[in-house]
Amino acid sequence: MRRVAMSPRDNWQQMVEAAGLIFHSPEGEGMDRPYWDESAAYEFSAAEIDTLESAGNTLQEMCLAAAQHVIDNKRYAELGIPPEAVEAIEWAWEAEPPAIYGRFDVAYDGSGPPKLLEYNADTPTSLLEAAVIQWSWLEEQFPNADQFNSIHEKLIAKWKDVDSYLSKPVYFAGLDNAEDHLTLTYLRDTAEQAGLKTVQMLMEEIGWNEARQAFVDPGERPMFSVFKLYPWEMMVGEEFGPAMLKTYQSMRWIEPIWKILLSNKGILPILWELYPGHELLLEAHFAGDAHSMWDFVRKPLFSREGANIDVVRTGVTVETTGGPYTGPQVVQGLAPVSAFDDNLRPGAKRVPVLGLWMVDQECCGMGIRESSGLITDNLSSFVPHYFVS
């Protein structure tokens, strides 16, 4: 694995916009480079890609076992899951309604096993960058090389697989911002190519009709199948949470609510309990539990985009990010440093986090975001990759 300096394509901005990525260069956000950064790329060997693919598949099996453990042992309170959500979670776990995708974030530099940082199992984004934009980049820049990326066709295949379990149209609901809107649009694209009728709307437009005991779209039509790009922990706690839980079994929410067990940072200490010392894991504990780590990160159970994270070295907090997330936390050992020379700032380093995409329980692609420090947040850049035999 190496980081290669590249010359961006002429008119790359227009090219990525035409393919669907309009938020390639956020303005005034404190970034020192575009979000879509093709001034560099990561090169892998085929053996390294095999290692990453195998790691994703192994982690998926371990996470499913960890979810089963949480359910069997009723450890919901440790994960900050409210009691009223348990019935729906357990029903969804047993009934196995459609689940589509997720993304493992791992630390890796080619010299040791990948280390799991967290599992974005509920609302992962950077999907269209990984599936579409870096693919078109590869076709132009490295037409003879390969890329760990069959995300697009795997998504289409998965939608075909779950078609018979979903009423139509399948609603795709999210927030009113470019990234979420286009991520949903891309997912709709794959569903439509699989033959499913879809409709896109805002989460705020979802209506609850008390008399009909049904969620309804803006045209007052009942909604049955809904892909929501919105976290379960927030849905449970919002105004419509009780109605959602009451009607959960009569609807098909995607991702299913049991994903709240895996998108939760509390799954990290659970995994460490079940698989102590596993080569793909970093030591992790619930904050407050005894441990002997001196170098670790502290993060809330429900935190997002690198918010509210403390980096502790030799027992001293050396870096803290702000944010709105509070509540119980976990501590996780620091991953071995994976840093590469920054071609744009001599002497500086870039720290990549590899996102391993899971579709239908199978690891099928990768997207890489990198930062100047240890914390990957919403100011990190997306850097394309390729691999050679």
Add this chain to the structure above:
Amino acid sequence: MKRSAHVAAPLLAAAALSMTSGCRKPEMQRCVDENNIVVDDSLCAKQPQSNQQYPNMGGGGGYVPYHPLYHYYYGGWGGYGWGTQAGGGSTVPAEGHSYANSAGHTTTVRGGFGSSMSGEGGGHGSGAGE
């Protein structure tokens, strides 16, 4: 073989084109009170608009501006649900934008999902994904 044989996302490309060319979906038009709390649209529909003037009944003749208790609120975050907070929008419609009221919401409540993260900003990833 790790690669896709063919990647085509026409819906995505069309959406990106419409967003870069300024074609957007209608934003919310809501009736709110003086604290920007959403109320029934009929409360705004029943009263005169704020730019009208009325005779000064306190004596002295002339006309005084009428300040209605309720007014329409255009765009911004929040939902159509009665009693919920609206913000981030304007009391006047923006040029080139289109607005939609919550037709049919008398038996349907909206805005009950999405409130936790509406109105957040910063970075390319300010939404609900991660």
